[in-house]
Amino acid sequence: MDLGNLGLFKLMSRKMGWLTQRQEVLAQNIANADTPEYKSRDLKPFTFRDALTDNRRLTPSATNAAHLAGTRGPGGIAKDQKVRDPYETAPDGNNVILEDQMIRQGQTVMDYQTITNLYKKQVAMIKSAIRTGS
Amino acid sequence: MDLYKAMAASAAGMKAQGTRLKVIAENLANINTTAETPGDLPYRRKVVVFQNVLDRQMGVDTVRVAKIDVDKRDFQRRYDPSHPSADADGYVLLPNVNSVVEAMDIREAQRSYEANLSAIDNARQMLTRTIDILRS
Numbered sequence: 323m324d325l326g327n328l329g330l331f332k333l334m335s336r337k338m339g340w341l342t343q344r345q346e347v348l349a350q351n352i353a354n355a356d357t358p359e360y361k362s363r364d365l366k367p368f369t370f371r372d373a374l375t376d377n378r379r380l381t382p383s384a385t386n387a388a389h390l391a392g393t394r395g396p397g398g399i400a401k402d403q404k405v406r407d408p409y410e411t412a413p414d415g416n417n418v419i420l421e422d423q424m425i426r427q428g429q430t431v432m433d434y435q436t437i438t439n440l441y442k443k444q445v446a447m448i449k450s451a452i453r454t455g456s
Numbered sequence: 457m458d459l460y461k462a463m464a465a466s467a468a469g470m471k472a473q474g475t476r477l478k479v480i481a482e483n484l485a486n487i488n489t490t491a492e493t494p495g496d497l498p499y500r501r502k503v504v505v506f507q508n509v510l511d512r513q514m515g516v517d518t519v520r521v522a523k524i525d526v527d528k529r530d531f532q533r534r535y536d537p538s539h540p541s542a543d544a545d546g547y548v549l550l551p552n553v554n555s556v557v558e559a560m561d562i563r564e565a566q567r568s569y570e571a572n573l574s575a576i577d578n579a580r581q582m583l584t585r586t587i588d589i590l591r592s
Contacts, residue, residue: 338586339458341582342458342459342462342582343458345458345459345462345578345579345582346458346459346461346462346465346516348462348575349461349462349463349465349466349469349572349575349576349579350462350465350516350517350518352465352466352469352568352571352572352575353465353466353468353469353472353517353518353519353572353575354469354506354508354517354519355469355568355571356472356473356476356506356519356564356565356568357506357507357508357519358506359508360508420567420568420571423571423575424571424574427574427575427578428578430578430582431578431581431582434581434582434585435581435585438585438586438588438589441589442588442589445589
């Protein structure tokens, strides 16, 4: 049995992928907190629709060892976007607010913990189902 | 894996802020460095210029120090005829370093550095959680 084919597991792994990507985008924002003209970005919120439809980008297959893999791998699940209503913009055009980014990161980590706990619980449930069967 | 990309971006940020800290330290250390002979110029304040670069290999927007430039502001002057580098009128040129400005800058660099550090910590926590799944 492939756990990846089960609806719930598929859903959870997609959400985990989204959270991972969000963490990446937020880390880029924080790294560029003092870069002039840098605009902070975030992912589009994870919606139920995204969860159900497989909108992963197609990747060209490499048939020769010399083919390049490309910069955006199959991991690019969600599109990122510029933050539309920035709270504050510095005179140099940078609108990264560290506090705001920290909150977003905190949310991401918490959500990730929730999902991994859920994952573990689900596995435990399947395990106990198997155990009672034997 | 994407979390490693996040860590790479944060590490680049820390490196850039570290360079900034180094430049500020240079400025502060040379706050009293005057010229040795009349007509020579004293120490000129240095500033770092950050630049956003795309790491093509990883596919992340990292940051790096584009260049270390000099501050073009005018030098300060002080009346001190006994000084070896004093001009005919008895004025000595002093570096254009303001300790208050530097202190503020150092504070900001420190804050950004800490933010990057906690971003790495967050990514690490997420990674640990993922590995924890294997343990259950």
